[in-house]
Amino acid sequence: MDFSWSGPQSAFRARVVDFLKSELPDDWSEIARHGPGSRQQTDFSLRFCPKLAEAGLLVPHWPKEFGGEGATVWEHFILGEEMWAAGEPRGPQYMNVNWIGPTIMRFGTDEQKELHLPRAAKGQAIWCQGFSEPSAGSDLVSLRTSAERDGDNFVVNGSKIWTSYAGLADHCFLLARTSGKRKDGICIFIVPMDTPGISVRPIPSLVGEGDIHEVFFNDVTVPASAMLGEEGKAWSIITYSLGNERVGIPRYEFSRRTLDALVARLKEEGRWNDEYIRYRAGQALSACEAARLLVYRVVDERSRGAPPSAESSLARFAVITADHAVSNFGLEFLPASYSNDDIPSLKPHHERAIASGIASGAAEIQLGIVAQSYLELPWEPRA
Amino acid sequence: MNFAVPEECTALISALEKLLMQAEATAAPVDGSRSFFSRDLDSALEDSGFLDAAGLEEFGPMAAAMVVQEISSRPVIVEAAHSSFLRALALPEWPRPVAVLTGKFDQATRFLGVARSVVLLGENEARVCRIEGKDTIATAPFFAYPMARLADPAACLARSEVVADAALVRRLLLVATACELSGILKGALFSVTDYVKNRRQFGRAIGSFQAVQHRLAMCASTIAAGEWLARRAAVSGSLEDAVMAAGYLQESTSRILYDLHQFMGAMGLTLEHPLYRWSYRAKLLLSDLGGASRQLRDVAAITWPETA
Numbered sequence: 001m002d003f004s005w006s007g008p009q010s011a012f013r014a015r016v017v018d019f020l021k022s023e024l025p026d027d028w029s030e031i032a033r034h035g036p037g038s039r040q041q042t043d044f045s046l047r048f049c050p051k052l053a054e055a056g057l058l059v060p061h062w063p064k065e066f067g068g069e070g071a072t073v074w075e076h077f078i079l080g081e082e083m084w085a086a087g088e089p090r091g092p093q094y095m096n097v098n099w100i101g102p103t104i105m106r107f108g109t110d111e112q113k114e115l116h117l118p119r120a121a122k123g124q125a126i127w128c129q130g131f132s133e134p135s136a137g138s139d140l141v142s143l144r145t146s147a148e149r150d151g152d153n154f155v156v157n158g159s160k161i162w163t164s165y166a167g168l169a170d171h172c173f174l175l176a177r178t179s180g181k182r183k184d185g186i187c188i189f190i191v192p193m194d195t196p197g198i199s200v201r202p203i204p205s206l207v208g209e210g211d212i213h214e215v216f217f218n219d220v221t222v223p224a225s226a227m228l229g230e231e232g233k234a235w236s237i238i239t240y241s242l243g244n245e246r247v248g249i250p251r252y253e254f255s256r257r258t259l260d261a262l263v264a265r266l267k268e269e270g271r272w273n274d275e276y277i278r279y280r281a282g283q284a285l286s287a288c289e290a291a292r293l294l295v296y297r298v299v300d301e302r303s304r305g306a307p308p309s310a311e312s313s314l315a316r317f318a319v320i321t322a323d324h325a326v327s328n329f330g331l332e333f334l335p336a337s338y339s340n341d342d343i344p345s346l347k348p349h350h351e352r353a354i355a356s357g358i359a360s361g362a363a364e365i366q367l368g369i370v371a372q373s374y375l376e377l378p379w380e381p382r383a
Numbered sequence: 384m385n386f387a388v389p390e391e392c393t394a395l396i397s398a399l400e401k402l403l404m405q406a407e408a409t410a411a412p413v414d415g416s417r418s419f420f421s422r423d424l425d426s427a428l429e430d431s432g433f434l435d436a437a438g439l440e441e442f443g444p445m446a447a448a449m450v451v452q453e454i455s456s457r458p459v460i461v462e463a464a465h466s467s468f469l470r471a472l473a474l475p476e477w478p479r480p481v482a483v484l485t486g487k488f489d490q491a492t493r494f495l496g497v498a499r500s501v502v503l504l505g506e507n508e509a510r511v512c513r514i515e516g517k518d519t520i521a522t523a524p525f526f527a528y529p530m531a532r533l534a535d536p537a538a539c540l541a542r543s544e545v546v547a548d549a550a551l552v553r554r555l556l557l558v559a560t561a562c563e564l565s566g567i568l569k570g571a572l573f574s575v576t577d578y579v580k581n582r583r584q585f586g587r588a589i590g591s592f593q594a595v596q597h598r599l600a601m602c603a604s605t606i607a608a609g610e611w612l613a614r615r616a617a618v619s620g621s622l623e624d625a626v627m628a629a630g631y632l633q634e635s636t637s638r639i640l641y642d643l644h645q646f647m648g649a650m651g652l653t654l655e656h657p658l659y660r661w662s663y664r665a666k667l668l669l670s671d672l673g674g675a676s677r678q679l680r681d682v683a684a685i686t687w688p689e690t691a
Contacts, residue, residue: 001392001445002385003615009384074384263687272689275680282679285686286631290608297611300386317604364593370603371596375576380591 012075016082019055023048024089029344032087035208035351042126042168042210045091049123052090059097059121066105066113067121073303081253087345092127092165094249096120100127100173103241104190107229112190116171128169128193130160130215137162138362140175140238141183145217147176154178154189154227156197156220164359166200166213169193175234176217183235188228195220207351239308242361251356252291252319255326258349259284262330265343271333280329287325291318310373313366320357320366327353386611392446396453399433403457417654418524420497425461428454429479434463437471437617447471448562448617452610455566458574458657460527460664462494464559468617469502472555473547477511483556485672488536491522493667496531502552503543509552512543527663553672554625560671561613561628567668568606568632568639571661572599575643578650589646598642605635623685629671630678636665 005013025031034040052058053067061076062068071079080098083090090097101120104112119125136143145158156176166172172191179185191198197220203212229237263281266272294315301311327350330337337343338350357363371377388396406424428434433454437447447467454463462480470481482498484490486505495501496519503510518539519531533539546552576599579590589595612628640662644651651658672678 001387001389001614001618003618005384260687263683267687267689272687278680278683279676281687282627282630282681282683283634285682286612286627286634286679289627290605290612290631293611293615294604294608296384297386300384304387311607314604314607317601318608321604364597367597367600368593370600375572375596375599375603376580377576377590377596377599378580378588380587 009074009078012071013078013082016057016079019052019057020082020086020089023051024086028089029087032089032348033341033344035211035348036088036091037165037167037211038209039168040209041089041091042165044089045093046124046126048089048091049093051123053121053123058090058093058123059101062097062101062105062121066101066117073299077250077299081250084250084254085257087254087348092169093120093123093125095129095165096125096127098249099241100129103173103237104228106240107237109225111225112228116190125171126165126169128163128166128172128213128215130163130166130172130174130191132160132162134159134161138365141186141235143175143177143186145174145176147178147187147189147222149178149224150221152224154222154224156189156191156217156222158217160215160217161213162203162359163200163213163215164211166193166215167202167210172198172215173228174217175238178231181232184232186234186238187231188234188237189222189226190228191220191222191226195222197221207355208348211351249319249360250292250295251352252288252295252322254345254349254352255322256285256288256292258343258345259288259326259329261343261345262326262334262337265334265337277333280332284322284325284329287318287322291315291322294318310369313369314374316361316366317363317370320363323349323353323356388449389445391441392449395433395436395442395446396449399450399453402427402431402433403454403459406459407457416524417659418527418529419460419660420494420529421459421461422497424459425480425497428461428463429466434466434479435471437467438475444468444472444558444617444620445614448558448614451559451562452566452569452613455563455664456570456573458570458660460529460660462497464563465494465502465556468555468559468562469552470500473551474500474502474511477546478513482514482531484533484536485556488540489532491530491532493526493528493530495519495533496521496529501533501539502546503540504549504552504556507549508545509547509549510540510543511546512539514539525663526667527660528667550622554620554622556672557622557625557629557678558613558616560668561609561616561625561632564629564632564636564665564668565606565609565613567661567665568602568636569610571643571658571665572602572606572639574658574661575599575646575651579646582648582650595646599646602639602642605639609635623682626678626681626685630675630682633669633671633675633678636669640665 031040060069060071147154147156174189174191177185178187197218199216201214205212298312436442437444451464451467465481466479478499480498482495482501522530609632616624616628650656
């Protein structure tokens with residue numbers, strides 16, 4: 001057992017850090033303030049990710065045949081840590097490299113792979129995730145958006161909500177229902193966002209510009225060839241995708257770097273000798289490190305090829321706790337900095353923290369998984 | 384980075400589990416006594432070498448952490464943590480069980496009444512003294528540990544020897560506390576989950592209610608993190624990791640114990656169910672080495688030093 005980084009792992013991290021130092025522009029923190037779904041950050045990602053790709057650092061963990069370098073699971077994770085620590089300059093494209101690309105690789109047709117993977121590997125693709133609906137959030141299986149067969153096509157009707165990045169995305173990873181059977185009636189379609197009948201309404205929010213939207217599908221014709229995987233088999237694909245997504249984001253690293261910045265400001269203000277402030281900083285720090293170790297444990301399992309387990313939900317809850325611990329620390333001791341906007345990562349961190357227990361599978365879903373799969377508590381079906 | 388448990392550790396823990404199961408099977412039933420010490424098991428653990436793992440090349444501190452966590456997770460009470468870290472790595476010549484006094488040497492502390500060595504830890508030096516039963520006075524068994532105080536602290540101090548750097552002793556004790564506390568909390572959690580799986584109210588197992596499930600799941604996430612923080616602290620030898628592990632666990636303990644006792648209901652208030660053997664041990668460890676307040680202030684000061 002070894003809690004330190006190996007030589008190759010440290011070298012890989014140094015390579016990522018060096019790249020960020022040389023390629024992030026001086027005004028990056030200004031761009032990052034707008035949030036990952038903003039026009040500014042999306043446009044930046046379309047300039048930055050191709051450079052990342054050229055340096056072999058966009059999809060290094062993908063197989064060589066799809067533009068990767070066959071990097072290890074740990075190297076993929078180190079890349080994510082450093083990107084998040086820098087405020088995630090990949091913008092929406094982190095989804096492509098973490099789970100959309102790998103899902104297409106595993107379940108897509110040759111045509112789909114050829115169409116979508118090269119663009120993602122070059123840093124030119126912006127996706128949105130068409131999962132949640134007004135009546136299907138955590139209870140995703142209740143989704144109602146329909147896809148009715150019409151010859152070689154499907155006609156999609158319905159709406160999605162809380163969809164990140166939809167305003168600027170070129171494709172949607174869309175879940176729609178082809179029959180009334182609950183899990184077995186759901187299919188995945190890869191849909192170009194400029195298809196006639198799709199309209200997007202941004203929802204003003206607390207979590208950054210352009211981050212959440214409603215997406216309406218009104219008689220949208222999608223070719224059957226756009227279906228990912230077999231008809232009615234989408235649930236296992238979604239489970240695979242969410243398994244990748246749930247620990248794919250090392251947000252504790254962003255929390256940790258934000259905490260560093262908060263402490264630096266408290267020192268500048270001559271307040272670091274306050275014992276209570278130190279105590280609260282220690283609380284937030286230990287929450288970040290607790291999350292880090294549980295996430296590392298999941299990454300370690302994945303690196304050994306173990307199937308996804310409830311350990312990832314244990315880790316996910318710890319990450320949420322860390323996000324809130326750091327955000328609460330900032331709000332308690334440096335509230336003026338939120339108005340003065342003098343710590344660049346502070347507002348983006350807060351925006352992510354308030355969403356962290358809601359997005360990508362609510363905290364309560366994670367707790368339910370821990371209760372039933374890790375603690376093996378009984379599940380009583382609804383009456 | 385490698386979280387895989389080495390084969391030799393797995394084998395060691397497997398052998399330890401057998402010994403602990405035997406001890407639990409032959410132990411006197413929970414009989415209403417408030418404090419408890421498994422003298423036979425304590426001797427068996429010493430004789431079989433489990434408590435020396437940290438100092439042995441083939442095992443090391445990781446194995447010691449797992450040994451302490453495994454022993455502490457059981458409703459048996461033996462002196463394992465001090466021996467596994469402090470004695471194994473800094474005081475190998477001194478007899479065990481080992482009790483520890485910090486700050487005021489006239490206070491009651493755990494295991495003192497059964498100890499053969501007592502460590503007197505001040506801010507600047509660590510001393511150790513051999514003791515016998517006549518050197519101690521048993522105190523009220525409020526906690527599940529056997530508790531005692533020194534009959535004559537000054538005399539004990541006078542015949543004690545400086546043995547090791549106080550900073551080293553403090554770090555090893557922090558690791559010991561973190562490992563012991565994480566094991567205790569894990570044992571208590573699984574005792575309560577067993578109970579809520581079987582206890583039925585309103586026509587169903589109380590463990591099937593979401594209000595119960597979610598709070599136990601929150602406890603599980605915290606305890607799992609504490610377990611790994613403690614293991615990292617044992618392996619790394621870093622003071623920062625040690626204060627963080629102990630502080631994180633001490634900080635979390637009261638909330639976890641509230642939920643565990645709450646879901647055990649009145650059964651957890653009895654001395655006929657062993658929950659108190661975990662929960663009252665954990666309550667004592669809350670204040671070890673200054674408690675969460677000191678540990679968390681220390682980790683902040685180490686991580687972000689004044690001059691940096």
